[in-house]
Amino acid sequence: MGKEIPKQYISSESEDIIYERWEKSGFFNPDNIISAKKYCNVLPPPNANGELHLGHASGYSVMDIFGRYERMSGKKVLLLPGKDHAGIQTQVVFEKKIRDERGIGRHALGRVRFYKESYEFCKKSSDYMRGQEKKLGISADWSREKFTLDSDVTKVALETFVKMYGDGMIYRGRRIINWCPHCGTALSDVEVLHKEEDGKLYYIQYPIKNSKEFIVVATTRPETMLGDAAVAVHPKDKNYFNFIGKTAILPLQEREIPIIADRRIDMDFGTGAVKITPAHDPVDWQIGKTHKLPEHQVINEEARITRLGGKYKGQNVLEARKNILEDLAKLGLLGKEESVKISKSICERCKSAIEPLISKQWFVKVDAEKYSLKQEALKAVRGGKINFYPESLRKIMIQWLNNLEDWCISRQIWWGHRLPVWQKLKAKSEKLKVNGNKKESKTETYVGLEPPKGEDWIQDPDTFDTWFSSGQWAYSTLGYPDQLDYRKYYPTDMMVMGRDILPFWASRMIMLSLYRTKKIPFKNLYFTGLIRDKDGFKMSKSRDNGINPLEMIKKFGSDAFRLSVIMNVSPGQDSRLYEEKIESFRNFITKLWNICRYAIQTDENFTLFEKITRRDLKTLAEKWIISELEETTKAVTDLLKKKNISLAQERLRKFTWDDFADWYIEINKLENNPKVLGYIVDKILKLWHPFTPFVTEKIYSLAKKDKEKLLMMERWPRSEKKFVSQKAKEDFADFKELVIKIRNTRGNYHINPGETIVAFSEKSGEKDLIERLAKVKFLAIADVPAKVIHIKTRKRSLSLDISHLIDVKKEIAAIEAEMANLEKLAQKTEAMLNNQKFISGAAKEVVDTYRMKLKEYREKIVVQLGLLKNLYGL
């Protein structure tokens, strides 16, 4: 009996200690690994002041599995962690915090102070987040951790802007954008959510100039009519054919507006005539551009009516809507009201209604003359230089890139990278120089990393869209363009992200990386799906169905949790998670623990063996289990290379539990072979380590003589082909079949598993094993009673002395049923083999397996026939 080891692995007592050992070893830092080969994965940065959620957890698990596998394969592995400043979200959160605690808004603090305090707030929260990330066991190099607002990361982002400006890819333009009146900033389309709501469609009559006729338009936002620039109809719409080219009088404003024809109008909606408000609707803006309509801004940044709105000035949009409807009714111009579903745009962060406004913003031209971000990215994605997991998402990205429009990158918030743009009014003398070009702007613009010299320069107050900087994350964190890390680790090998941010992030990284570094940023792009609850619902606060990863780790252990988010999960596919599932993986961890506990405790001198020789394999069981082990090693390695985590793990689990624990260990109790045991334990600990790092490291420390050695740094096992034996496999399968048949017979006759049956060996090796595994006792062949039941396989046979229990009819029926089944299979297979098309069409190996199969069916039929004869004799 070896040393005492507890029956169960207590994860909570070990994990922190093990993590500390890993960190102290210094091997999370690739500088301490000597190798010519490298592997790099820049981790997507979570929000610095967020909580770790399941999305992070599943992504990190994937990244760490590959990272640990590559490290064990002998590469310098860099998993580079970071934190994101999360622009708008953090500003909203922090401003709420100071308002709650100090009763002041950000303006009271001032821009500089607000930025500084937000920074400190984020840094403090980062520590908390980092602690949570470590609980997952992620083997990242924390000494290299980056924050999106770090000076070096910032510098790269600003440089990109300056370079783009120089290349004519940046312009400042008046465009219609999504404006959040509450956050006070422009939002990109992806920051806007759409919500179905009940609304009203109002029919309003617009009088025609010099006529008694009206044209009736339908609108859900009557207040925008103050800014109407036209009424539009479809050119083919017969109802309005005569109206085109006429002039309507805009009610309330008494302004003359043209009636125009445009194909973008849907004849079947409302009246078929539409009021056009270029300043307050994206589609109207487009139509306005085509027809060169004026843009009357009647709603301001606070969602109130402007001076142009006349008597409604200062009212918010809802007040104005009410008053306008009343006034229209008084004039008799308001027609029917219709209830409709409208899709309302709301701010992703604060949920307030979005106002489409025309605003001066900075844009990136995605298809500029000098360099097309879009075309270059499309080339790279189509070209197959990036592996997609799953492959199907490549198409989606291509489609998204194709539809890409110019990218609004300015945000009117304080928390972020401020644009490196300064402006000042031109001096009079300079104005003269422009030779009367009236279009020339009155202001002078300077774009550069350092503030310009001279006076009166004012820096643009806007900050960058977060994606502009995080789109550069893959190289800005590595010290582009001249740092050692950049030269060594770029392009990176792997990028893992949630499928939901595929278009926004991955494509931006590809575009910006190609532009600046001329290289694709990563070779493999792996997507995780969404983790849902047991009933398939999204986890959300409002539904209160969320699972907190840290609670689960505390309860079931980090390893079990990790398995639960990656097992049976394919890339890009949603999966479901619930406690029972995590529990079942915890049970597996206990199993693994006890397998090793058995090995270590059985033998006082237990040692791990990295190598064995053929001479160490004496019995059939040993030859078989080692053969399986080597095949499993190869399969797991191949599957990991193909980035198929789920199948790799399934294969490993099958070997560990079904083959090793259920069969070999039971046999080992009779034929102990310390060398074989030590070899298998050594190998499975290594194979399991990327999947379940904590428990395997813990066991390794118990099993290994040299306590200082880390499993994390051991070499990934090779598959020893010379131990793979088809013969051992077949022979052991036959042995297993015999044991299972005896067990089945017991089951059929309700003989307790504990009760020993007397048996007589006819043709069978491994007698002692059969005695143990099937709970039988062999007696000398001379004592065979007249009535016995025979158990036969192709190679083995024996008889059981349970004739007093035998129900001959039942037994015959069972055997006849099996024979019929075998007969059916044999006929089917034979028919295939007689089919000339099959013989010539199918691969040779396939044909061979069917030939073997047929032979096997026939042999089995003979065996059953023998049994039948015996039964008739009873």
Added chain:
RNA sequence: GGGCAAUUAGCUCAAUUGGCUAGAGCAUCUCGUUUACACCGAGGGGGUUGCAGGUUCGAGUCCUGCAUUGCCCACCA
């Protein structure tokens, strides 16, 4: 409206890309506390792979149509 994905045992999912009798876990039923493990072991039941066609020697896998569900994009005056 356009696109994508999914539909396999009661539930959650596999099936190595068209080839061995479609497999696991959970749940369920029977039996059992054999000194690694009851967080366990042995055994059983449970499937017309959503529906209808097609291609093929062979289809869960490929094609067409339909149905249901989910996601993304666009539109919603």
